Amino acid sequence: MPRTRLEAFEIDHLQVLDEEGRIDEALDPGLPDERLVELYRAMVLAREADQRMLRLQRQGRLGTFSPSTGQEAASCGPTLAMTGQDWFVPAFRELGGMLMRGVPFHRVLLFWGGWEEGNVFPGLERTLPIAVIVASQIPHAAGIGYAQKLRGEKAATVCWFGDGATSEGDFHEGVNFAAVWRSPVVFICQNNQWAISTPLDRQTASATIAQKAIAYGIPGIVVDGNDPLGMYAATHEALERARRGDGPTLIEARTYRLMMHTTADDPSKYRKDDEVEQWRRRDPLVRMRRLLESRDLWDDERQQRLDAEVKKAIDDEVRIYETFDRGRPDVYFEHVYGTPHPEIERQRQEFLAGLQREARDA
Amino acid sequence: MPRMTMVQAINLALHQAMERDPSVVALGQDIGVNEGVFRVTAGLHAKFGPERVIDTPLAEAAILGTAIGMAIAGLRPVAEMQFSGFSYLMLGQYEGHATRYRSRTHGQVTVPLVVRMPYGGGVRALEHHSESREVLYAHLPGSKVVIPSGPRNARALLAAAIEDPDPVVFMEPKQSYRAFREEVPAEHETMPIGRAQVVQQGTDITVISWGAMMRPTLRAVAEVAEARGASIEVIDLLTIAPLDGDTIVASVEKTGRAVVVQEAPRSFGPAAEVIARINDRALMHLEAPVRRVAMPDVMTPYFGRERLYFPGPHTVQRAIEETLDF
Structure with missing residues (x-):
């Protein structure tokens, strides 16, 4: 009996817009001008918001947070491809996508500022808050997708996570469930090369993260994660597949965490500056602006106007954050259960009495 | 039915x-x-x-x-x-x-x-x-x-x-x-979550349990009631969390004595929480320390000797009697 090859697999890499802002005409997703501008503006807002958060954190006005500078394309590109019927399931480095989705920036600030109100998005549906536990949101996406499919919705779920998450059991279990169920889910791994201090080659022996899809029987693709149009195109294609009932896709977005893991982290302890510098040259904002300029959609004047607009919008949101009504101190007792219980009520009264004794204020 | x-x-x-x-x-x-x-x-x-x-x-x-x-x-x-x-x-x-x-x-x-x-x-x-x-x-x-x-x-x-x-x-x-x-009634029936049930009224002692331990507990209660003519109140917790402290406390305020029976290992179990609630709110009504009957703090044995380790009706009975006699 000869040995025969049963299966063979290949993994594609996709880049639509290169570092210089040159577009591959054959792969151009053909977005109208206003959508291209919208995408660029979203990335600029995300960058500026992230940098403002860093300053606020350094000034003691915000808690520890996880910066997303440099990774704007990997959440903004996919979000541009989504509709309001699609579910948005983030990890914690999707600031750009969250803002595009309609999460007010002050809610993001509240989250990192230590207030659960940062997870409350009034009037905004199908948008989950940040998931802190690595990979834990992946099975949720598989389940949300299942519910969408059961109801016959022509919509899908997009779920983000990092390269470190792919080592977790929840990644394996969640992607496997989604694949077996053909849940309409697009899994986007923001492979930013580092999980705090653990580099990719200490995270996995796989040549790509995308190839892990092969084992689950679903399509996987590597995309230049700093290419907003590549990310848009890959997500668009995966969403179409999901919506027509052909199941999930795994997209590996190759990007880079230009900054620290969180503001409590010092990357100089484990990585070299020249690596960071190399990735800075692949900035997603720079290439997107070059594309717009090449199509006469952008210039210095428009940039200045946008910078001023973004600064004002951020200023306004910071003001809302810093003056937000903290409500009654015992508000948290209202959300332990959906049904009242005398023991919780008793503890609430005890808590309020204690607060008075301690003369304590949040 | x-x-x-x-x-x-x-x-x-x-x-x-x-x-x-x-x-x-x-x-x-x-x-x-x-x-x-x-x-x-x-x-x-x-x-x-x-x-x-x-x-x-x-x-x-x-x-x-x-x-x-x-x-x-x-x-x-x-x-x-x-x-x-x-x-x-x-x-x-x-x-x-x-x-x-x-x-x-x-x-x-x-x-x-x-x-x-x-x-x-x-x-x-x-x-x-x-x-x-x-x-x-x-x-x-x-x-x-x-x-x-x-x-x-x-x-x-x-x-x-x-x-x-x-x-x-x-x-x-x-x-x-x-x-x-x-x-079991054929038509839809619910019971409230978060509430314990007094399954038997009594005035001398309160015996509290849940799950599979309810059966040996009720056997022990029947034995003691018959042997000594004791009036025993029995509470089935039904909900472990959130615990219905009100029903427990109201009963112990009336009886002044209590025994808690759990299948789980003794330490840090639900019985400990039941006793803490009694201490918090009904201590001055107590005539005796509250006893708990539980599995020892050992790993559940293989089935060859598991029966030796689970609380049995005689152990429950003795705990009730000792608490009544205290």
Whole structure:
């Protein structure tokens, strides 16, 4: 009996817009001008918001947070491809996508500022808050997708996570469930090369993260994660597949965490500056602006106007954050259960009495 | 009323919940075509189809994790852990998300789901199939833990759990699955979650238990009542968390004495919490220290000697007598 090859697999890499802002005409997703501008503006807002958060954190006005500078394309590109019927399931480095989705920036600030109100998005549906536990949101996406499919919705779920998450059991279990169920889910791994201090080659022996899809029987693709149009195109294609009932896709977005893991982290302890510098040259904002300029959609004047607009919008949101009504101190007792219980009520009264004794204020 | 075993009663609750509410789905390992290893899900797959009665891959964390996603998206999932001994793999999802989402979103995102799991000893089962670890789930804020003791309350509590707006861990005492029958009404019936039940009124002492321990407890109570003419009040907790302290305290204020019987290991168990509630609110009514009868703090033995370790009726009886005599 000869040995025969049963299966063979290949993994594609996709880049639509290169570092210089040159577009591959054959792969151009053909977005109208206003959508291209919208995408660029979203990335600029995300960058500026992230940098403002860093300053606020350094000034003691915000808690520890996880910066997303440099990774704007990997959440903004996919979000541009989504509709309001699609579910948005983030990890914690999707600031750009969250803002595009309609999460007010002050809610993001509240989250990192230590207030659960940062997870409350009034009037905004199908948008989950940040998931802190690595990979834990992946099975949720598989389940949300299942519910969408059961109801016959022509919509899908997009779920983000990092390269470190792919080592977790929840990644394996969640992607496997989604694949077996053909849940309409697009899994986007923001492979930013580092999980705090653990580099990719200490995270996995796989040549790509995308190839892990092969084992689950679903399509996987590597995309230049700093290419907003590549990310848009890959997500668009995966969403179409999901919506027509052909199941999930795994997209590996190759990007880079230009900054620290969180503001409590010092990357100089484990990585070299020249690596960071190399990735800075692949900035997603720079290439997107070059594309717009090449199509006469952008210039210095428009940039200045946008910078001023973004600064004002951020200023306004910071003001809302810093003056937000903290409500009654015992508000948290209202959300332990959906049904009242005398023991919780008793503890609430005890808590309020204690607060008075301690003369304590949040 | 038809007389049913607990397995049949739970099965009835599942059938009726799925009939009443199209958003109810069931998921777990071997629950569909195979109808569950204890046949608790009998007939569901045939009646409601594979899309609502979902045979999942073998992964406890993802069974709960996907159920959380389904609940967030508006379904009412009833997940099964094949045995409670395998449920610890889902603990991260349970603590990290199921119990937490309501609080962390101030009620905007909620996770109404039920996790059913057979627990406890007494069926001569393999290692990891006999433990009582309800306290692991009871300790978590936002968690509800329900443990029925008989067919009728099992059915009514499960029906309530599926309608409940919060995550409920529904622990089924597997040694009671087929041990006895009770009359169970055919029409929809619920019991309130978060409330204990006084199953027998009395004035001399309060005996508190739950789950499979209710039967040896009631046997011991009958013995003591007959031998000594004692008037014994018996409380079936039914819900472990949130614990119904009011019913316990009201009873002990009346009787002044109490014994708590648990199948779980002694330390840090639900009995300790019951006693703490009594100390907090009824200490001055006590005529005797509150006793607990429990499994020793040892790993649940293999079934060869498990019967030696679970609290038996004679030990319960002695604890009641000593507390009465104190």
